[in-house]
Amino acid sequence: xxxxxxxxxxxxxxxALGLFGSSYHLFQLTLxxxxxxxxxxxxLLTGYGGQISLGHGAFYGIGAYTLAVLxxxxxxxxxxxxxxxxxxxxxxxxxxxxxxxxxxxxxxxxATFALGVVFPQVLKSRGLEALTGGVQGIALExxxxxxxxxxxxxxxxxxxxxxxxxxxxxxxHNLMRGHTGRAIVAIRDNAVAASSMGVDTAMxxxxxxxxxxxxxxxxxxxxxxxxxxxxPDSFAVFVSISFLVGVVVGGLASISGAIYGALFIQFVPDxxxxxxxxxxxxxxxxxxxxxxxxMPRGVAxxxxxxxTQPKEGP
Amino acid sequence: MEAFLHQVFGGLANGAVYASLxxxxxxxYRVTHFVNFAQGELALVxxxxxxxxxxxxxxxxxxxxxxVALSFGMGVLVERVVIxxxxxxxxxxxxxxxxGLMVVLNSMAxxxxxYDTRSFPSPFPSEPLFGNxxxxxxxxxxxxxxxxxxxxxxxxxxxxSLGLALRAVADNPxxxxxxxxxxxxxxxxxxxxxxxxxxxAGMMIAPIVFLDPSMMxxxxxYAFAAALFGGIDSPGGAVLGGFTVGxxxxxxxxxxxxxxxxxxxxxxxxxxxxxxxxxGLFGQPAAARV
Numbered sequence: 196x197x198x199x200x201x202x203x204x205x206x207x208x209x210x211a212l213g214l215f216g217s218s219y220h221l222f223q224l225t226l227x228x229x230x231x232x233x234x235x236x237x238x239l240l241t242g243y244g245g246q247i248s249l250g251h252g253a254f255y256g257i258g259a260y261t262l263a264v265l266x267x268x269x270x271x272x273x274x275x276x277x278x279x280x281x282x283x284x285x286x287x288x289x290x291x292x293x294x295x296x297x298x299x300x301x302x303x304x305x306a307t308f309a310l311g312v313v314f315p316q317v318l319k320s321r322g323l324e325a326l327t328g329g330v331q332g333i334a335l336e337x338x339x340x341x342x343x344x345x346x347x348x349x350x351x352x353x354x355x356x357x358x359x360x361x362x363x364x365x366x367x368h369n370l371m372r373g374h375t376g377r378a379i380v381a382i383r384d385n386a387v388a389a390s391s392m393g394v395d396t397a398m399x400x401x402x403x404x405x406x407x408x409x410x411x412x413x414x415x416x417x418x419x420x421x422x423x424x425x426x427p428d429s430f431a432v433f434v435s436i437s438f439l440v441g442v443v444v445g446g447l448a449s450i451s452g453a454i455y456g457a458l459f460i461q462f463v464p465d466x467x468x469x470x471x472x473x474x475x476x477x478x479x480x481x482x483x484x485x486x487x488x489x490m491p492r493g494v495a496x497x498x499x500x501x502x503t504q505p506k507e508g509p
Numbered sequence: 510m511e512a513f514l515h516q517v518f519g520g521l522a523n524g525a526v527y528a529s530l531x532x533x534x535x536x537x538y539r540v541t542h543f544v545n546f547a548q549g550e551l552a553l554v555x556x557x558x559x560x561x562x563x564x565x566x567x568x569x570x571x572x573x574x575x576x577v578a579l580s581f582g583m584g585v586l587v588e589r590v591v592i593x594x595x596x597x598x599x600x601x602x603x604x605x606x607x608x609g610l611m612v613v614l615n616s617m618a619x620x621x622x623x624y625d626t627r628s629f630p631s632p633f634p635s636e637p638l639f640g641n642x643x644x645x646x647x648x649x650x651x652x653x654x655x656x657x658x659x660x661x662x663x664x665x666x667x668x669x670s671l672g673l674a675l676r677a678v679a680d681n682p683x684x685x686x687x688x689x690x691x692x693x694x695x696x697x698x699x700x701x702x703x704x705x706x707x708x709x710a711g712m713m714i715a716p717i718v719f720l721d722p723s724m725m726x727x728x729x730x731y732a733f734a735a736a737l738f739g740g741i742d743s744p745g746g747a748v749l750g751g752f753t754v755g756x757x758x759x760x761x762x763x764x765x766x767x768x769x770x771x772x773x774x775x776x777x778x779x780x781x782x783x784x785x786x787x788x789g790l791f792g793q794p795a796a797a798r799v
């Protein structure tokens with residue numbers, strides 16, 4: 196328990212140091228924090244719930260577009276638009292999960308994959324063009340720090356993301372330790388046993404999906420603020436696959452895994468991109484397969500076993 | 510009316526391709542109980558191989574046969590190297606391996622063959638066959654090739670002892686092993702066959718949609734929809750589903766949602782099947798012993 200407290204304090208302290216970095220590094224760190232929230236969302240579903248989603252890029256996109264439309268087309272302030280985006284995603288996720296999660300994970304994988312592939316096309320469609328800006332997307336303005344705080348817009352958005360992330364991580368941590376989390380994990384491990392213990396499996400699965408979409412939607416909204424732009428091609432199926440890679444690499448069913456995964460999907464593709472256009476996705480694919488063989492519990496699981504090994508060893 | 514019939518027949522040609530891919534999915538599903546997300550990308554690699562052979566001056570049908578044979582080998586190799594070691598892992602891990610394989614194959618195709626869009630030749634004459642007005646000869650050819658392939662597969666599975674052994678393994682691997690069937694070889698054979706079927710589908714669709722690394726994305730989505738619609742464990746259902754989805758796609762695209770939203774038909778169909786008939790038209794409803 197003490198190591199965990201030290202760990203959390205260290206992460207927050209290191210993150211705060213980011214404020215003093217150059218604006219480019221600050222931007223990268225902001226994205227890491229945002230991805231961490233999105234990955235945490237997917238991990239609630241995939242790691243804890245055992246349900247796979249190949250369409251979380253769409254929820255990330257719905258969150259981003261909801262914020263962009265609210266802020267750009269109406270006069271809703273961004274701090275209201277962020278939870279609104281999350282809430283909308285939560286509802287959409289719950290409704291989408293309702294039919295899909297009653298069945299095996301396979302059907303959910305197919306349905307969410309379809310969602311991920313179709314989503315950019317829907318954004319571009321003529322019917323929604325007035326709202327979404329079609330292929331052009333929507334450009335957003337930088338947000339200013341309130342109360343004349345001595346922070347640049349880049350530093351302020353970083354603070355907003357960090358504060359949101361701390362809050363959402365704390366909620367997820369507590370939720371997964373409580374009876375809700377135990378119910379979710381019980382359904383993953385043995386649905387029949389869980390339902391015979393009185394757990395409403397279909398309801399919990401849909402709720403998990405909604406919760407997961409909520410987290411990812413909030414991340415999408417923050418992402419739109421940080422990038423100051425939303426466009427249909429930013430939310431192609433590749434985003435969904437990145438998230439899955441991040442969750443698997445970071446560690447399934449691990450809260451801290453989301454951070455390692457976010458670091459991975461932020462920095463590794465950039466490195467690989469300098470080799471070849473195909474390299475980022477090639478790295479993703481190879482890492483995905485190898486993680487399952489060599490590191491099934493991800494970076495978080497491997498670190499944990501290194502730390503705890505001396506105590507458990509003979 | 511003429512335009513309508515044109516859409517229907519065009520849909521049948523695309524549907525033949527979806528039917529082939531859906532059938533390949535069902536073949537893998539029956540032996541592994543997983544959907545092969547990498548099916549489309551295997552077919553993509555095959556199509557690139559065919560394209561390279563044809564560009565090197567190999568006659569079309571020679572390249573066709575060589576590609577089918579090479580794809581068979583590729584399917585066997587993938588099963589042996591990537592899939593078999595993973596089959597003991599939890600289901601979630603296996604799905605992730607399939608996704609990883611899909612991403613690897615796609616990026617390898619882009620890396621080796623480039624991201625430029627290529628045209629792919631059709632082996633069929635450019636004038637309409639038999640003087641009909643509704644169907645371009647490539648479309649007619651696609652339907653013909655698919656039907657011949659389906660007939661061959663039917664004969665193989667129904668009337669040969671190897672086909673019987675394969676069906677036995679899909680049905681009950683343990684008992685099959687007890688009666689002396691080499692289960693591992695049959696699994697490899699199943700993967701090889703489905704990769705070969707996918708290769709034919711890829712070579713048939715490439716002249717219509719053009720060849721680039723994202724070619725199979727939309728095609729696979731329709732094939733998934735077709736397989737789910739027909740019933741993921743039913744070969745006949747997959748074929749019927751493929752043709753249905755092909756026609757539905759064209760009609761919805763032309764008359765209802767517009768071509769830009771054609772792909773949403775696939776999503777709507779997948780969700781619709783999940784809500785109203787999860788086992789598909791001809792699938793066995795899943796029953797598990799508790």
